[in-house]
Amino acid sequence: MSLPSTFGTPYRNSVNFDDKQNLHFLYHYTQAGILTTEYARISNFGPSDALSCFGKDTNILTRHPFSLIKQSFTWDNVKTNVITSNNVMFTEDTAIVTKELVCKIVSRCDSVHINGPAAACVGVPVRYTVSKNTGCFKNLDWGIDTTVAAIVNIEGDSAITLTFKKTFTGYIRASLTDCVVKDSFLVKAVVPKMPALIKHTDSMLCPGKTLVLNANAGYSNYIWQGNIVNQQLTVSSAGVYTITAADSCGITKTDSIKVILSDTSFILSATQTICLNDTAFIVLPGDINNITWQPTTNSLLRNKTLVAYPTQTTVYSINAERLPNCTLSKTSEVVIKNCPTTVFIPNSFTPNNDNKNDIFKPAVSQPLPFYHLQIFNRYGQPVFETTDQQNGWNGMYKGSKQPMGGYIYQCSYRFAGGVQKMVKGYFILIR
Incomplete structure (x- = not known):
């Protein structure tokens, strides 16, 4: 008859212990001049609990033409799972396997240890292994809080795979059945704090x-x-x-x-006209940088505004960047004209809200870099003052209409490129 593969090479008078805890006996005998090999198997051979020694009495199956009597065996080598027997006798009628009734090694369960990553990610499966004594045959029990972690897979007594459901800092535990031997393993499950995948400024x-x-x-x-x-x-x-x-x-x-x-354009005033000795203001966009211009004579940059004092009509070429090494170019012309330098001061006004001569102010032929107007009543009390040549007096003082009569003005001013002057005079308020 054929032999199971777990036997390896058949040999005389042998006893084997397979991976399913079945005990196998091989018999070699000669009958009628023919060499015959048969075997017997004892199912579920092994201890019923950790304190039973290997060698516990086991019921032996009987197979014709031989009979095996009930005997005991000793576990001699834990690592190689080899059981040896002595004094094996074969006859044509019976085969008796005898062994010294001695228990040399017991099932030893005094250690269990969990191994695996101490840091885990929420939602990502993680595997933990466990080790115990080689000679320990007690079952392993896992202590897992299933409100925290889902059990994905259990690999017998050797490993477990978990998926943590939420952030968690605590222990997973393993212990031997009906035994005080146990281990705990500290695990921290987190949701990683990651930066955005792309730097969105580079667009x-x-x-x-x-x-x-x-x-x-x-x-x-x-x-x-x-x-x-x-x-x-x-x-x-x-x-x-x-x-x-x-x-x-x-x-x-x-x-x-x-x-x-990137937008390579920017808006500038194409042309502006100023009086000789006046100032030109070329306002640049606020989102450009690295600004250069030509010509630079009598000009400067102030808060993204090019301030120029040209003595003749000039075209300014301006270069700038919105992005590094991305040059933008524009031109702006400043036209110079000769403007009269006159200041005319009226001798009366009528603040009656008819939109005719309602405001008292000097008439100036061009913008002034310096201007200061003061008005006094006949008692010498100031009733109005301004440095804005576009602003004038409406005949009111502290919310009250001022009476008809004579008033005194004093006006200081300077034209571009000129010297400062001051004029005084008298005018009449008519209602």
Whole structure:
């Protein structure tokens, strides 16, 4: 008859213990001149609890033409699972296997130890293994709080796979059945705090140039669209670019960025006209930087405004950047004209709200870099004062209409390129 593969090479007078705790006996005998090999199997051989020694009496199956009497056996080598027997006798009628009735080694269960990662990620399966004495045959019981972690898989007495449902800091436990031997293992399950996958500030592209898109550090397995494996991507055209990467828990994240072309234009006054010795103001957009201009003579930059004092009509060429190395260019012309330098001061006004001569103020031929007007009543009390040549007196003082009569003015002024002057005089308020 054929022999099970667990026997290995058959040999005379042998006893084997297989991986399912079945005890096998091999018999070699000669009958009628023919060598014959048969076997008997004892099912579920082994201790019923950890304190029973291997060698406990076991019922022996009988197989014709031999009979095996009830005997005991000793576990001699725990590592190789070999049971040896002595004094085996074979006859044509009976085969008796005898063994010294001695229990040399007991099932030893005095240690259990959990191994695995102390840090876990919420929602990601994590595997923990456990080790116990080689000679311990007690079953292992896991202590898992299923409100915190779901059990994905249990691998007999050797390992368990868990998925944590929420953030958690605490212990998983393992113990031997009906035994005080146990172990606990501290685990911290977290949801990783990761930066955004893409730096969204890198989204403006200068026409005709390239832009490097940068994914933030801390991830792994960066893959841009088009299967480009890199943390960076260099682009030369506008569009939406997508990247995937794994966070610190191994979870795949996806992000995208829209690249748009930078506006290369900016608005300036094409032409402005000023009087000779006056000041030109060229106001620049607030979102440009690295501003340069030509010519620079008699000019300066003040708070994104080019202030110029040209002595003749001049075209200013202005260069600037919205993005690094992305130059924008514009021109602005300042036209110079010869303007009269006159100040006319009226001798009366009629503040009666008919929109005719309701305001008293000097008439000036051009803007003044310096201007100061004061008005006094006949008692010498000030009733009005301004430094704005567009502002005049409406005949009121502290919310009250001032009476008809004579008033005194004093006006100091200076034309561009000129000297400061002061004039005084008398005028009449008529109602």
